Amino acid sequence: MAAMDRIRNIVILTGAGISAESGIDTFRGGGGLWEQHRVEDVATPEAFARDPELVLRFYDMRREAIQTKQPNPAHFALARLDAEWPGELLIVTQNVDDLHERAGAKRVLHMHGEHLNAWCTWCDVRSSWRGPLLNRPPCPACGARALRPDVVWFGEMPYRMDEIYAALRGCDMFVSIGTSGAVYPAAGFVRDARELGARTLELNLEHSEGSAWFDESRLGPAGELVPAWVAEMLL
Numbered sequence: 001m002a003a004m005d006r007i008r009n010i011v012i013l014t015g016a017g018i019s020a021e022s023g024i025d026t027f028r029g030g031g032g033l034w035e036q037h038r039v040e041d042v043a044t045p046e047a048f049a050r051d052p053e054l055v056l057r058f059y060d061m062r063r064e065a066i067q068t069k070q071p072n073p074a075h076f077a078l079a080r081l082d083a084e085w086p087g088e089l090l091i092v093t094q095n096v097d098d099l100h101e102r103a104g105a106k107r108v109l110h111m112h113g114e115h116l117n118a119w120c121t122w123c124d125v126r127s128s129w130r131g132p133l134l135n136r137p138p139c140p141a142c143g144a145r146a147l148r149p150d151v152v153w154f155g156e157m158p159y160r161m162d163e164i165y166a167a168l169r170g171c172d173m174f175v176s177i178g179t180s181g182a183v184y185p186a187a188g189f190v191r192d193a194r195e196l197g198a199r200t201l202e203l204n205l206e207h208s209e210g211s212a213w214f215d216e217s218r219l220g221p222a223g224e225l226v227p228a229w230v231a232e233m234l235l
């Protein structure tokens with residue numbers, strides 16, 4: 001029986017592993033970003049208050065780097081699924097790069113923010129941003145020199161949780177791609193989806209911390225697994 005006859009609504013959670021083959025560092029594991037930098041030094045509101053230059057420099061480097069990277073076959077396959085899937089579909093990404101969008105995906109929600117946005121802590125407006133923030137440029141909306149990266153730090157609330165839980169409540173299938181399952185609330189989505197009756201599938205290089213919650217785990221590189229899965233879904 002074709003997948004479309006059984007499944008209508010899909011939620012896809014993506015993490016750093018989907019962008020690894022594009023040359024963007026993951027966070028955990030050998031050589032991951034959190035082995036090169038302490039989270040407490042660069043990814044918390046306290047770090048920004050203590051040493052804003054260090055934090056801004058770190059994110060300026062990351063912002064510059066992602067603009068030199070290209071989407072890989074996994075991003076393109078999800079964009080194809082997004083374009084062709086007739087039911088509800090939501091790609092919830094923990095990634096702050098724009099590779100899903102550059103591959104052409106439309107139904108994308110960035111729960112941890114976006115590198116290519118700056119957030120004014122004075123007027124609360126978010127502006128699209130490609131250059132550095134270290135030099136404390138003025139906010140395009142209000143002129144205050146109060147811009148910070150629009151990236152969710154540890155201890156802050158991820159974005160658009162109501163929309164995510166509404167999608168999880170209505171989904172028949174939950175798919176997790178390239179995430180270690182180490183960071184909540186995203187790591188808990190598989191449990192929520194499963195308890196609400198969805199089929200759960202993991203596509204990852206290795207078993208994640210939440211592997212036991214998935215009906216099926218397929219192990220390998222996202223650039224191979226995701227196009228194969230999408231082809232199955234669109235049969």
Ligand code: OAD
Nearest residue numbers: 015016017020026027028094178179180183204205221222
């Ligand atoms: P992690 O670095 O924790 O996990 C990446 C996962 O991708 C690991 O399980 C890898 O095995 C897997 N992986 C690596 N290469 C892969 C490939 N080519 N194909 C498939 N899988 C591959 O990254 P996340 O789970 O995304 O949060 O991390 C979650 C959050 O922790 C991030 O959004 C970030 C971080 O701290 C914030 O900054 C708020």
